[in-house]
Amino acid sequence: MAGLLDKRLWIVSGKGGVGKSTVAAALALRSARAGKRTLVCEVNTQERVSRFLERPEAGPEVAQLEQNLWAVNVRPQEAMREYGLMVLRFETLYKTVFENRLVRQFLRFIPSLQELVLLGKIMFHLQEKLPDGRWRFDTVIMDAPATGHAISFLSVPQVLIQTVPPGPMAREAQKMRDLLVDPAVTAAVLVALPEEMPVNEALELHAALRDKVSLRTHAAVLNQSFPERFTEADLEALGGHPELLAVAQAHHDRAAQAVLAGTKLERNLHAPVYPVPRLFTPEFGRKAIEQVMEHLEPLVTGAA
Amino acid sequence: MSTTALSPALAGKRVLICVGSGGVGKTTAAAALALRASVDGRSSMVCTIDPARRLANSLGLTALGNAETRVPATALEPLGVHPRASLYAMMLDMKQTWDELITRVAPPEQRERILSNRFYQSLSTALAGSQEYISMEKLWELRRSSNYELIVLDTPPTAHALDFLDAPNRVLDFLDNDAAKWLLTPALKAGKLGMSLFNRGGYVMRGLAKFTGTEMLQELSNFMLAISSLNEGFRERARGVRQLLEDPNTGFVLVTSPHPERMDEAIHFHKMLKQHRMEVVSLVVNRVHPMPTEALWADAATLTPSRRAKVEETLREQQIMAEQDRTGIAQLQAACPGVPIVQVPRFAMDVHDISALWRTGRYLVGDETLG
Numbered sequence: 001m002a003g004l005l006d007k008r009l010w011i012v013s014g015k016g017g018v019g020k021s022t023v024a025a026a027l028a029l030r031s032a033r034a035g036k037r038t039l040v041c042e043v044n045t046q047e048r049v050s051r052f053l054e055r056p057e058a059g060p061e062v063a064q065l066e067q068n069l070w071a072v073n074v075r076p077q078e079a080m081r082e083y084g085l086m087v088l089r090f091e092t093l094y095k096t097v098f099e100n101r102l103v104r105q106f107l108r109f110i111p112s113l114q115e116l117v118l119l120g121k122i123m124f125h126l127q128e129k130l131p132d133g134r135w136r137f138d139t140v141i142m143d144a145p146a147t148g149h150a151i152s153f154l155s156v157p158q159v160l161i162q163t164v165p166p167g168p169m170a171r172e173a174q175k176m177r178d179l180l181v182d183p184a185v186t187a188a189v190l191v192a193l194p195e196e197m198p199v200n201e202a203l204e205l206h207a208a209l210r211d212k213v214s215l216r217t218h219a220a221v222l223n224q225s226f227p228e229r230f231t232e233a234d235l236e237a238l239g240g241h242p243e244l245l246a247v248a249q250a251h252h253d254r255a256a257q258a259v260l261a262g263t264k265l266e267r268n269l270h271a272p273v274y275p276v277p278r279l280f281t282p283e284f285g286r287k288a289i290e291q292v293m294e295h296l297e298p299l300v301t302g303a304a
Numbered sequence: 305m306s307t308t309a310l311s312p313a314l315a316g317k318r319v320l321i322c323v324g325s326g327g328v329g330k331t332t333a334a335a336a337l338a339l340r341a342s343v344d345g346r347s348s349m350v351c352t353i354d355p356a357r358r359l360a361n362s363l364g365l366t367a368l369g370n371a372e373t374r375v376p377a378t379a380l381e382p383l384g385v386h387p388r389a390s391l392y393a394m395m396l397d398m399k400q401t402w403d404e405l406i407t408r409v410a411p412p413e414q415r416e417r418i419l420s421n422r423f424y425q426s427l428s429t430a431l432a433g434s435q436e437y438i439s440m441e442k443l444w445e446l447r448r449s450s451n452y453e454l455i456v457l458d459t460p461p462t463a464h465a466l467d468f469l470d471a472p473n474r475v476l477d478f479l480d481n482d483a484a485k486w487l488l489t490p491a492l493k494a495g496k497l498g499m500s501l502f503n504r505g506g507y508v509m510r511g512l513a514k515f516t517g518t519e520m521l522q523e524l525s526n527f528m529l530a531i532s533s534l535n536e537g538f539r540e541r542a543r544g545v546r547q548l549l550e551d552p553n554t555g556f557v558l559v560t561s562p563h564p565e566r567m568d569e570a571i572h573f574h575k576m577l578k579q580h581r582m583e584v585v586s587l588v589v590n591r592v593h594p595m596p597t598e599a600l601w602a603d604a605a606t607l608t609p610s611r612r613a614k615v616e617e618t619l620r621e622q623q624i625m626a627e628q629d630r631t632g633i634a635q636l637q638a639a640c641p642g643v644p645i646v647q648v649p650r651f652a653m654d655v656h657d658i659s660a661l662w663r664t665g666r667y668l669v670g671d672e673t674l675g
Contacts (some may be wrong), residue, residue: 016326016461017566046568146326146461147539197327229614237611241603244615251618280624284564 003302004218005034007187009140009179011154011215014191015201016146019223021048022284023191023276024143029301030052032068033044036138039070041122043145043153047073054286062125070137072125079117082124113183115156116169123176124294126185147201154180158213180215187218189299192265194258196224201267217271221298225258225275227250274299308670309586309644310557314341319447319455319548320585323577324559325569326461327588329360329648333559334458334666335393339658340665342391343380346453349392351446353439353458360395362657368395383662392452398460401438402428409537414530423527427456435460444545464609534661555585558643560636564590570638584643589633591650593625593673647674 004027012024021042027048028040039062040049049058050071058071065071102225104186107226115122128136144150160169179185188209192202193205201222209215230252238245258275276295281288297303313320314337322334331352338350350371352359360368364379375391406418418424428434436459442644443457548554556577560570570587577584596619637645648667651660666672 017328017561017563046565048565095432158519229618234611234614238615241607243600243606247600247618247622248615278621280621282624282628 003005003298004187004189004300005031005036005139006302007185007218008135008138009142009186011142011144011186011188012191013144013147013150013188013205015193015198017191018191018198019276020146020191021143022289022292023189023221023223024141025052025289026048026296027189027300028069028071028139028141029289030141030293030296031141032066034300035068037068037070037136038139038141039072039125039137040141040143041125042071043118043122044072044075045073045143045145047071049143052285053291057298059149072270074118074121076114076118077291079121080114080169083117083120083138085216116173119153119156119176120172126179147205150205150239151212154209154215155212156281168184180213183216188215190217190220190269191223192220193223199261199264202265206269211255217269218274219271220265220266220269221296221299222258222262222273222275224278225262226257227277228252228255230255306670306673308646308668310337310646311669313555313557313585314344314454314669315346315554317454318553318586319457320549320555320557321441321443321457321459321549322557322559323459323534323564323573328559329588330461330559330568331432331458333557333588333590333648333659333668334456336661336665337557338393338454338456338669339380340393340669341384341454341456342375342389343383343387345388347389347391347451348454348456349394349446349450349452350456351394351396351439351458352517353396353398353435362661363391363393364658365393368393370394370397370400372446379658382657382659385662389453396439398435398438399428401442402434405438405441406534409534409541410531412447414534417525417530419454421527421530422523424531440549443540444541444548447548448544473539493565510590529649545671549580549582552583555583557586557588558584558589559588559590561591562593562632564628564632567632567636570636574640574643584640587636587640587643587645587670588648588650589629589636589645592629592633592647592674593622594649595626596622614619646670649674 010031012020012027012029014020018248024040024042025048028038031038042049047059050057050065053065053069053073055065058065058073060073061077061222062070062072085301122142125137126140130136157173157180160173161177190202190205206217209217230248235245235248235252238248262273262275274296276292279288279291281291320334322330322337324330334352335350336347341348352368360366364376365373365375372392372394372532375393377387380387380391403419406424406630407415410418415543428438439457439459443455446452446455558570558573558577560566574584600619601616604612606612607615633645633647637643646668648664652662663672667674
């Protein structure tokens with residue numbers, strides 16, 4: 001099994017609240033430690049990755065967090081400006097067209113335009129080169145939106161290719177799509193919790209990415225898994241302590257749910273599933289991210 | 305027995321709207337509230353947006369569709385309670401609701417043209433805020449056309465609080481867009497877009513066309529033309545929706561989980577609701593871990609060493625989770641002064657049967673409390 005380190009674009013998605021940003025931050029840290037110049041992109045959201053890593057917020061401009069690690073919060077307004085300048089070439093033309101209040105209002109209604117420029121900025125950084133010809137970033141990690149938004153976000157190039165007449169938008173979309181569907185470049189990592197809804201959403205997301213984006217699921221991460229602790233004998237022996245039994249039973253049920261969820265994911269995704277145990281740290285900061293990172297080691301390196 | 309702020313709201317409000325980020329249990333809270341109100345004697349309707357069939361199943365229905373469906377009394381039998389009023393449920397199908405709305409407000413000869421237009425397709429399915437808009441529109445329609453004493457609305461999982469409250473404005477902007485009119489009117493009049501490239505917006509239009517392609521502008525102008533007759537109707541309805549949201553008989557229930565990230569969003573959401581002068585009846589913190597009691601620790605100390613170690617480790621973990629939740633709730637309370645907070649514990653398994661819904665309701669109104 002190839003590890004993520006062989007790929008350049010790592011896309012992390014899943015249901016809201018499952019820990020996508022946690023996983024993205026852990027993966028980013030690991031990639032940077034492997035000596036890869038790494039950029040982690042959050043998409044128009046409250047920034048989390050920089051906070052988890054206990055660094056100042058990156059904001060809408062690419063900012064270095066530490067050695068080999070950069071972050072950016074990709075936001076529509078700035079991305080639109082960069083894109084507009086790219087297409088229209090001239091600052092004055094850009095200003096006339098895009099800084100017209102009415103045009104700005106109008107542009108909000110063009111379907112998928114916002115997604116196009118957000119995705120476009122990320123794909124631009126993926127192809128950016130240094131003066132000496134090397135990639136500016138070896139690894140680009142996309143902390144993608146949650147399921148439904150992720151599907152429409154990542155389908156944008158395909159949708160545009162089908163609907164937009166030839167021109168700058170169509171050309172951009174084609175380039176983006178080629179990179180997204182290339183398994184040598186891109187890997188999707190789906191995050192779930194060991195609960196019914198997040199697992200079902202991961203399966204839906206998997207099917208939609210396969211069918212609408214031609215994007216294969218590389219692996220799944222089962223976050224906040226409870227490891228098994230109590231044997232049947234333990235539970236039986238607690239029969240005389242009903243309240244403690246309830247505590248043990250609850251733990252036992254959660255552990256069983258994790259096993260079930262892992263099996264269901266593996267069977268339906270045809271991809272490996274990496275459990276990350278529920279961490280019991282009062283503060284969820286850099287230390288916790290490093291712990292998560294250790295559990296994701298085989299996902300990153302591909303070692304069994 | 306204590307009561308929470310939700311108890312008088314269930315008895316007195318006509319509309320309750322459950323809001324909050326995705327995955328915090330809005331749907332469960334909405335269903336639990338409507339169930340409770342019907343048992344207490346007010347005819348109720350829960351309108352949910354959950355794509356899963358589980359809620360339907362837990363209410364004893366094989367499926368929930370875009371129509372109001374009465375929850376059968378047999379579904380409530382396991383509770384051992386006899387509802388004194390009817391309970392209805394429906395699951396909002398966004399696309400279908402949009403189509404129904406257009407069918408209702410558009411002149412017959414325009415309907416097909418609108419329904420098949422690409423911009424309409426994106427408005428009804430993808431435009432940010434359109435789901436929020438249509439769910440409120442449905443609420444307004446239900447409120448006007450039905451006699452339920454209480455309607456509980458579940459809302460779409462919103463990425464940003466702003467999307468929700470801004471939704472009516474954004475959709476109205478879309479439908480009644482000065483920019484589009486200014487740019488496209490000459491084209492609309494001439495019947496073809498090419499004309500306007502040389503007109504007042506010419507320079508700007510040419511730049512735009514370079515960006516989007518001419519065809520897209522053409523199609524948008526067709527759409528604008530087709531819907532221009534609907535604007536007055538939409539505006540009137542939007543005013544109705546806004547009035548309903550500000551009505552003293554309407555209350556918001558802000559649902560969150562005790563996770564720090566969700567809390568941040570809840571605080572932001574609360575601020576937005578306040579700014580829009582909308583009443584937050586209560587904050588519901590869902591899936592709270594209860595603090596293990598002293599008695600549990602004492603009991604654990606009597607176990608054989610290996611079991612004791614396992615149990616104590618589990619209690620320690622629970623304690624950490626309970627402490628995290630407590631800290632989060634204290635921060636939430638500090639950030640939203642004066643807003644009552646109701647806590648619902650994390651149940652051992654996912655909530656998806658009628659007893660679990662009922663039990664959730666007991667915590668919501670204060671029959672049972674945490675800690």
